[in-house]
Amino acid sequence: MIEFQDVHKTYRVAGREIPALHPTRFTVPAGQVFGLIGHSGAGKSTLLRLINRLENPSGGTIIVDGEDVTALDADGLRGFRQQVGMIFQHFNLLASKTVADNVAMPLNLAGRLSRKEIDQRVAQLLERVGLSDHARKYPAQLSGGQKQRVGIARALSTNPKILLCDEATSALDPQTTASVLQLLAEINRELQLTIVLITHEMDVIRRVCDQVAVMDAGRIVEQGPVADVFLHPQHPTTRRFVQEDEQVDENEQRSDFAHVEGRIVRLTFQGEATYAPLLGTVARETGVDYSILAGRIDRIKDTPYGQLTLAITGGDMNAAFARFTAADVHMEVLR
Amino acid sequence: MDLINFFASVDWSEIWQATLDTLVMLGASLLFTILLGLPLGVLLFLTSPRQMFEKPRLYAVLSFIVNVVRSLPFIILIILLIPTTVVLVGTSLGVAGAIPPLVIGTVPFFARLVETALREVDRGIIEATQAMGATTRQIITRALVPEALPGIIAAITVTTITLVSYTAMAGVVGAGGLGDLAIRYGYQRFQDNVMYVTVIILILMVQLLQMLGDRLVVHFSRK
Numbered sequence: 001m002i003e004f005q006d007v008h009k010t011y012r013v014a015g016r017e018i019p020a021l022h023p024t025r026f027t028v029p030a031g032q033v034f035g036l037i038g039h040s041g042a043g044k045s046t047l048l049r050l051i052n053r054l055e056n057p058s059g060g061t062i063i064v065d066g067e068d069v070t071a072l073d074a075d076g077l078r079g080f081r082q083q084v085g086m087i088f089q090h091f092n093l094l095a096s097k098t099v100a101d102n103v104a105m106p107l108n109l110a111g112r113l114s115r116k117e118i119d120q121r122v123a124q125l126l127e128r129v130g131l132s133d134h135a136r137k138y139p140a141q142l143s144g145g146q147k148q149r150v151g152i153a154r155a156l157s158t159n160p161k162i163l164l165c166d167e168a169t170s171a172l173d174p175q176t177t178a179s180v181l182q183l184l185a186e187i188n189r190e191l192q193l194t195i196v197l198i199t200h201e202m203d204v205i206r207r208v209c210d211q212v213a214v215m216d217a218g219r220i221v222e223q224g225p226v227a228d229v230f231l232h233p234q235h236p237t238t239r240r241f242v243q244e245d246e247q248v249d250e251n252e253q254r255s256d257f258a259h260v261e262g263r264i265v266r267l268t269f270q271g272e273a274t275y276a277p278l279l280g281t282v283a284r285e286t287g288v289d290y291s292i293l294a295g296r297i298d299r300i301k302d303t304p305y306g307q308l309t310l311a312i313t314g315g316d317m318n319a320a321f322a323r324f325t326a327a328d329v330h331m332e333v334l335r
Numbered sequence: 336m337d338l339i340n341f342f343a344s345v346d347w348s349e350i351w352q353a354t355l356d357t358l359v360m361l362g363a364s365l366l367f368t369i370l371l372g373l374p375l376g377v378l379l380f381l382t383s384p385r386q387m388f389e390k391p392r393l394y395a396v397l398s399f400i401v402n403v404v405r406s407l408p409f410i411i412l413i414i415l416l417i418p419t420t421v422v423l424v425g426t427s428l429g430v431a432g433a434i435p436p437l438v439i440g441t442v443p444f445f446a447r448l449v450e451t452a453l454r455e456v457d458r459g460i461i462e463a464t465q466a467m468g469a470t471t472r473q474i475i476t477r478a479l480v481p482e483a484l485p486g487i488i489a490a491i492t493v494t495t496i497t498l499v500s501y502t503a504m505a506g507v508v509g510a511g512g513l514g515d516l517a518i519r520y521g522y523q524r525f526q527d528n529v530m531y532v533t534v535i536i537l538i539l540m541v542q543l544l545q546m547l548g549d550r551l552v553v554h555f556s557r558k
Contacts, residue, residue, distance in 0.1 A: 077468075078470065082468040088463060092463035094481065094482055095556075096482050096484055105467065109473050138558075139557075140557060140558045158467075
């Protein structure tokens with residue numbers, strides 16, 4: 001479990017204090033995938049680096065598994081960092097070392113295992129990330145996705161309890177992104193590893209995260225389970241991220257719907273409700289007509305969801321609304 | 336025929352001895368240049384602005400000393416250093432007498448090249464190594480230097496070639512070696528043929544060193 005207690009960070013640039021992170025409180029429960037989303041300069045990168053103290057906080061306390069990380073001395077910090085893996089946007093592999101030597105590096109630095117034990121561990125890790133055949137290659141001979149897999153194997157080599165991901169998929173194409181995210185999700189499940197990731201893509205949050213915190217100008221502006229935040233965004237920044245992901249422009253949509261007759265509602269289904277034949281049933285029973293103006297059916301991590309914007313005309317509209325609300329569906333009346 | 340006559344009077348055993356002397360001077364001064372210049376280069380890099388151990392004052396002092404030595408023409412440096420050389424190796428003459436000025440003359444040059452090579456290493460590599468829980472020494476020896484190795488080898492190549500020309504200059508103060516031979520025969524005795532032979536040997540030496548250096552850079556670049 002990671003706990004931030006009023007942690008803040010200011011940089012001194014040319015004699016002026018620039019706040020990068022305003023006093024922040026939040027908790028990452030153990031074993032969860034926690035996503036931090038924000039635009040560049042929102043402070044998410046600073047926040048991530050505070051966890052393993054690549055950045056030192058200007059104030060506040062960071063507790064990881066009951067230990068005050070902010071109070072560690074140099075030796076203690078090195079020991080702590082060996083229990084926290086980290087992967088990077090640009091992979092940060094050593095070009096001078098082979099894949100196997102890159103993965104072995106944290107183990108060699110820690111110096112606790114024998115040569116033979118390290119070799120075994122490296123073989124096992126490369127197998128885990130599907131790169132057993134590339135052990136003797138150098139990073140320059142690998143694709144971006146393969147490099148990130150090496151990064152993940154390296155980060156896992158010391159059996160950490162926490163994995164920090166710094167825009168780990170931002171330099172990858174969509175297909176490779178999907179496979180790397182799937183690997184992260186597997187690792188989280190199988191190793192009970194706590195993952196904190198930062199990204200500027202809602203899609204990444206939607207695919208792997210349990211919880212999300214939205215950052216804007218050095219503050220967490222919205223936080224909660226991904227489904228809640230994603231389906232019912234409150235803060236303008238969150239709404240923008242969701243719209244970017246759905247490729248919807250709210251203003252455009254409003255003008256498109258201006259000529260549509262009847263009431264406009266947005267229904268949000270989650271879990272099993274997504275597959276229930278609700279619309280047809282309600283239309284038959286209450287005599288309303290509906291047309292689907294916009295919609296999306298997808299998954300948030302492992303949970304299916306649907307979000308449909310409907311225009312409803314005729315029949316017993318109030319009865320229809322009551323039926324929607326009674327079913328396990330979230331309804332918002334837009335007009 | 337003329338060409339054979341032209342080189343007939345060349346004393347090849349003397350040339351061989353001079354070549355050996357040059358190689359000994361080169362080898363010994365290169366060794367000490369690397370031993371002293373590599374740590375100095377690392378120190379310059381680490382204390383420079385925006386690096387791990389940013390120390391503006393120390394960096395300014397080191398930088399100033401390095402620049403002072405680099406601004407002196409080597410021939411003047413040799414003469415300036417004669418008393419120091421006598422203290423260090425007991426003589427200012429011969430191969431031994433040439434090594435201290437050669438080392439002192441090239442260390443600052445090499446250190447600057449090392450600093451530049453280290454600057455080429457992606458900051459992300461340092462960050463990743465820090466995140467693994469590495470000590471400062473480990474960051475330097477296990478990440479920074481190995482990653483900068485192609486650049487450092489290129490720096491060693493350039494430094495070696497500079498040393499070749501410096502050893503020739505050291506001939507002026509009786510250091511021995513090819514430069515000494517060229518000046519004694521070619522300049523003082525008007526025996527051009529010896530000078531031409533030494534020039535050819537020096538050219539070959541530089542070409543070989545550059546070729547070797549380039550090969551090593553390619554090998555260690557891992558591209």
